[in-house]
Amino acid sequence: MLHDLLVQNIEKHLQFSNTELDIICSYFKPKVIQKRDFLLTQGSICKFEGFVLEGCFRIFTIDKKGNESTLYFASKDWWLMDIDSFMNQIPSDLNIQALEDSKVLLISRSDKTVLYNQLPTIDKLFRIMSQKALVAWQRRLIRNHTLTAKERYLHFIETYPEIAYKLTDKKISSYLGITHEFLSKIKKLHKKE
Amino acid sequence: MLHDLLVQNIEKHLQFSNTELDIICSYFKPKVIQKRDFLLTQGSICKFEGFVLEGCFRIFTIDKKGNESTLYFASKDWWLMDIDSFMNQIPSDLNIQALEDSKVLLISRSDKTVLYNQLPTIDKLFRIMSQKALVAWQRRLIRNHTLTAKERYLHFIETYPEIAYKLTDKKISSYLGITHEFLSKIKKLHKKE
DNA sequence: TTGCATAGTTGAACTTGTTCAACTCTTTTA
DNA sequence: TAAAAGAGTTGAACAAGTTCAACTATGCAA
Numbered sequence: 001m002l003h004d005l006l007v008q009n010i011e012k013h014l015q016f017s018n019t020e021l022d023i024i025c026s027y028f029k030p031k032v033i034q035k036r037d038f039l040l041t042q043g044s045i046c047k048f049e050g051f052v053l054e055g056c057f058r059i060f061t062i063d064k065k066g067n068e069s070t071l072y073f074a075s076k077d078w079w080l081m082d083i084d085s086f087m088n089q090i091p092s093d094l095n096i097q098a099l100e101d102s103k104v105l106l107i108s109r110s111d112k113t114v115l116y117n118q119l120p121t122i123d124k125l126f127r128i129m130s131q132k133a134l135v136a137w138q139r140r141l142i143r144n145h146t147l148t149a150k151e152r153y154l155h156f157i158e159t160y161p162e163i164a165y166k167l168t169d170k171k172i173s174s175y176l177g178i179t180h181e182f183l184s185k186i187k188k189l190h191k192k193e
Numbered sequence: 194m195l196h197d198l199l200v201q202n203i204e205k206h207l208q209f210s211n212t213e214l215d216i217i218c219s220y221f222k223p224k225v226i227q228k229r230d231f232l233l234t235q236g237s238i239c240k241f242e243g244f245v246l247e248g249c250f251r252i253f254t255i256d257k258k259g260n261e262s263t264l265y266f267a268s269k270d271w272w273l274m275d276i277d278s279f280m281n282q283i284p285s286d287l288n289i290q291a292l293e294d295s296k297v298l299l300i301s302r303s304d305k306t307v308l309y310n311q312l313p314t315i316d317k318l319f320r321i322m323s324q325k326a327l328v329a330w331q332r333r334l335i336r337n338h339t340l341t342a343k344e345r346y347l348h349f350i351e352t353y354p355e356i357a358y359k360l361t362d363k364k365i366s367s368y369l370g371i372t373h374e375f376l377s378k379i380k381k382l383h384k385k386e
Numbered sequence: 387t388t389g390c391a392t393a394g395t396t397g398a399a400c401t402t403g404t405t406c407a408a409c410t411c412t413t414t415t416a
Numbered sequence: 417t418a419a420a421a422g423a424g425t426t427g428a429a430c431a432a433g434t435t436c437a438a439c440t441a442t443g444c445a446a
């Protein structure tokens with residue numbers, strides 16, 4: 001019940017027996033996060049990997065000049081973590097903040113190690129998931145290099161309408177890598193056409 | 194002998210027995226590529242995954258306006274492929290071109306499938322390699338959003354001096370996401386300081 | 387060795403995107 | 417429910433980066 005969405009998500013990538021799914025799910029503990037609360041803050045070490053059951057999160061960094069840059073958004077059925085901090089156990093550059101009241105399933109780093117040892121096929125699952133994520137990052141870099149800010153904006157709202165409608169323009173602009181003032185001007189000019 | 198560098202590279206990520214290493218290596222076939230020749234061209238489907246033994250490659254795309262955008266460079270001890278085209282068996286957006294006479298080890302898609310079945314721990318190897326690659330992409334996106342063109346240039350030549358010295362400024366600029374004229378101006382102003 | 391293609395430089399005009407400040411509108415909190 | 421904080425808009429001045437064109441330098445092939 002609680003783990004239904006997780007099971008569905010996993011089975012999109014790889015088939016498991018019910019026994020295996022039960023083992024996997026047993027390590028993922030539910031956690032409720034209130035709007036505006038943080039699951040991870042810049043400077044601390046990421047000790048979990050998470051899967052979103054309800055709500056929406058923003059994963060972002062604040063640079064020396066104080067500008068926010070959003071890496072990605074994670075709503076229902078998305079995974080979230082700082083993989084850099086989680087893998088290398090170094091202080092994170094990222095903040096993970098709930099944009100609304102949310103519910104996640106978390107697996108701790110130590111439990112993930114146990115799971116890898118207990119169920120070797122889990123490597124295949126995360127191998128496939130990581131490779132799909134690599135494809136997404138590669139495509140995003142190409143878009144960042146070849147599209148204008150306006151094209152990137154239109155691509156974003158067309159590709160992720162269910163996420164975009166929840167977001168303020170300030171947050172969308174920080175994902176696109178532009179200022180919110182400029183996004184406002186893009187939208188104004190776009191309407192006139 | 195031929196596979197020594199590959200073995201060393203693999204063992205940086207995960208330990209294998211000699212028997213296992215022999216199996217893995219048996220699927221990687223050497224191929225010599227001459228300067229300026231292509232290992233993959235835009236529009237064709239990527240049927241291999243490669244590891245560079247000698248030389249240097251550029252992985253880039255050409256957009257509708259005719260502008261080149263470089264995803265990355267791969268010299269000795271680097272992996273190279275279009276993971277998007279390889280995984281999804283769709284026409285590639287990328288070109289992989291030798292910048293000098295080069296030598297690679299290639300594993301075909303079908304052999305990789307055989308290898309995954311024959312040696313399940315190979316999933317763990319590629320899981321780890323993919324996760325490290327994800328870390329690199331994540332860091333690059335943050336740099337692209339938070340650093341100026343000049344800062345990105347300095348970061349690149351400091352981080353990859355052995356690659357950078359082989360490259361023309363035109364190729365470096367297409368990696369940084371700026372025009373080669375602008376890179377020329379950046380370098381001029383930088384020298385004066 | 388000449389000639390041709392490619393790489394790099396520079397300047398001027400231009401476009402894209404930023405900064406700052408002022409203002410309006412909406413949402414949150416006391 | 418008032419006030420404060422945050423989100424969005426707009427304009428003007430500015431900075432970052434592009435485009436185009438002309439030129440120089442370098443490497444490569446006949």
